[in-house]
Amino acid sequence: MNYILILLVSFVFSQNFIYNSDDWFTISNPGYITSIATTKDEVIISAKNGVYSYNKYTQEFLFIEDFVRKFNSNSYYMIHYDNYRDYLWILTDENLSFKPMSSNFWREIDFYELNLNNHYNILNIGCSAEYLFLNVGSEFIVLNPYTGSIVTDEVDGYSDIDWTGSSRNILSHNFDLSRFHSYEGYNFISNSQIEYNGRFLDITAITLDDNYLWVGTNSGEIFLCDLSLRNAEKIKSMPLFSDLKISYLDERMEWWFATNDLITMYDDFILRKDQIFMLRWIEDENKWISYNQKKYQHIRSSDITCFYRSDKNLYVGTYHGLLIFNINRKKWILLSSVSDNLKSDHILDLEFYNNQLFIATKSGIDVISISDNIMIKNDILSQLDGLIIQEIKIKDDNMFILSDTGLFKYNIILKEMYSLINDNFKNMILVDKNNFLLTKRNKVLNYNINKNEKNTLVQIKNIKDIAKCENYIWINVNRKVILYDMTKKVSFEYDSKDGITGDMINQVDCDENWVWFTTDKGMSFFNWNKYHE
Template sequence: MTMIKFLIFIFFSFSFPAAQVVHKMTFDRFTHYSIDDWVTYAPATHITSIDVGIEYIYFGTRDGGILRYNVYEKEWDYPWTTSSGLSSNHILDVVYNYTDSIEENWRSNVIYALTDKGIDEFDPVANYWRRSHIKNMPYHRQPDKAEMDEYRHRKDYRFPAFYRPRNSELPDFFTDRKILFRPPNEIIDEHNRVFRLGKDRVVDEWKTLWLATNGLGVAKADLFDLRLTTHQKSIGNIAPRDLLYLADEDVMWVGGVEKGIRPGGIAVWNLKEDIWQYKEMRFIHGLYRSNIFCMTANKKYIFLGSDYGLVKYWRKKKKWKTFTTGDQLEADKINDLLFYKNTLFIATEQGLNYMTSGYRSVKSVKDQKLRNIPIYRMAVKDSIILLATKIGLFKYLPGADKIEYMNIGSALMDMYITAVNTHQSMIWLAGKYGIMYYEPKREQWISFTNITQYVHGKIYQIKFTSNHVWFATDSGLLKYDRKRNYWYLYTKEDGLASNIVYNIDVDGPDLWLSTENGVTVFRWDLRDIIE
């Protein structure tokens, strides 16, 4: 009799919804999305090709698609990448074609891009990229013959428009203190690293020479005063893991794992002035590692979780300090950071730590239940810190300094929880065996175990917008529409830079997604679109 009562309790307290089919793209992408509904910022430090169009200067990059500079507005527009329809972000050549060719099937005022996967073309009417049917790339526009004759007669450095000077023709450019030009083709940065000019360069119609570099982004020289400047317009060579927006400074920090290509480090994007900088460990005292997995901040400090400790950055004094296991951290690998009131909670690969106001020292939890156990994510629920761990869901009671196990009531879902978050009194969990949430009105756990048939690998994070729950996964961006009881998995086919999504940041109608191949911004609130 007791067993029957127990089974009845489980039946009514644990529910399995019928609708667990995950839908994917079955439609034509550009009949549903505009070209700027998906925008990706990928590493674009290495420039491979340059061409001059009517309105823009176009820069092909090795890993970041095509950068675009508007010559009339004098500002950088968002880049074109695979999120815009390009076959690949590895651009070998970019050409703005000015003349028609019936034999070659080249069309005027069309942009062609040679990628490592073939030739693409930008359709100016439909406003999107597509695969091209041409066999050969068009030629770059050549300077006017009369202007070339005049230039050769003058023998100065005011090259004609569309001219591509050789290294031997370049002047000894003036530079600011951050870089030094060493003829014929070397640029030394502020850290005494030597970079080189790339093979491509071109003069526009305003006597500006644009040059490719092998790590410093775009180089630009005014041919009247011969002053050379460099312009980074992307994240460094990292796989992003987390974003941190500082509203009081209008600055975004991008942390990630370095790819072993310089420059790397933590990217800092000044959105107001559109300036990118990189914080690299080898040049910063107090920063032991540039591989960053999570970030959070208050008015005074920025905290960054690395694979070699907790990093504290003093915003006003611009000072860095790293705390490691030698400072009582349970492990050097930090998985998540959470501010609750004035306490910073630190989820490590081997347990939980915290820092109190002042943040001068790391404190250990007296309760040792999770000692040597990975804690993946944290969330707050009614003054309790929820902990997603390898051995289930736990809660930490700050007042009692006590850790307790939370029994969900499912043998499968009680194990290996990788993500947890709360929304409107609900607790959402995700892990190796599916997704579930607690519905307080019905006092039930609602489970979606069949999700694992469609979503493979790890689920890293859970975030919320109105009526939608979003999951960062190894298979893409997963959405659950609660009103429709409908699941949809966004992938590279929709516009993601990579199907591996580590982090989600909600910004009104936009989702900022940290993926393996860059930061993708998705305009999710598309009311006229039904997948």
């Protein structure tokens, strides 16, 4: 048996710092739920995308970052709470681990110590007042619940065992779920399936908790079933998909998300006319709102490239034109090259200035009036027709335009255009009126307009995007992020060992206190300023 406590020194050096519980938090949909365990105060869920907890009293749904940092595994197959000893057990693809709930250190049991080949042999985990039990199909393996060692003495009786509600071993019970009613329109067809608007969800885990049943599904949705009232209520304090392509924080401090998935929450069951198009998260209320977009069915959430909100309207750039969503009325309209003479339907960026929205496209820049969404002709900007406009930044009355041929400056008041530099860059950040950060695939440069000088700050392979806060640059290189200190000229590497969930980082952004990583398994937030003042 291995003790993670013995390996504490190597563990500490595999991450940048020893973090407190409030340094990181993640929003994520669980995906396929593999097991559900309950304690007095919370529900603990193992799932495809990680391990989660739901507070029964505050109704707060949380991704538990410690499991990301402390296990190399991306697969959590079963979790069990031993209520007799207040211990937690977890089965991953690498081993079986356990710890007291009050401890931070896990003990690991390798499968060969249990005379097992791998995790597939364990169908369920249970406990009694004296022992810990593993259901391996034809027999039970009995363990000492404090040491994890196999009990060789004969054990009398296996009737009083508390088993985990697991997808591998759905617990038998005497409750007919088809008799439960949902005010939200979920129809419990049987003890194994739920129907909702023509979609079918498989029930993957059921756990009895006093007078309630907790029901998990293959979609990541969780239901609380009241045995007395015979009603089922869906847990709402979680996002409905996890593979987040883009995140956008508007001026009202509300979040908007697009996904790379058609419908992550329904796995293989996709109804094209009723896809979830985008999500809105009102963070202060922890309220999640999903929006469908049925009018233009050829445009999917994965086609979204950027967002901009102006009061009641949300402007959504896509590969197929500019969608304008009236948030209050929930109405959509589409501006396109065919109907509205956009220079290109492929939109890359949106920037606002003085009641005008500047639209960066794959073939120049368009301008519309925010007040009536009517196109505005601009002869000076037409000089850029045919160029791929990657980004637009506005400082005071000057617009800085990054294209596939170089960087331009456009004075909006004087209507004058200047070419600043001829080269192909990927990203642009305006530091001040004279300095830019520019990226190529393998390096970050500082460009001074007045001196017309480029200086390489750092060389890193596979740069996807960057964000700058204070005197630090966050550099996304797909599977990890590099933090570069521009003053001390040192770098820090952040990845899953620190708390970033997911296998692929799609976007990075930050403010003076927090950095957020938009990934294929959700979005992780880190209180970076606490460690890099």
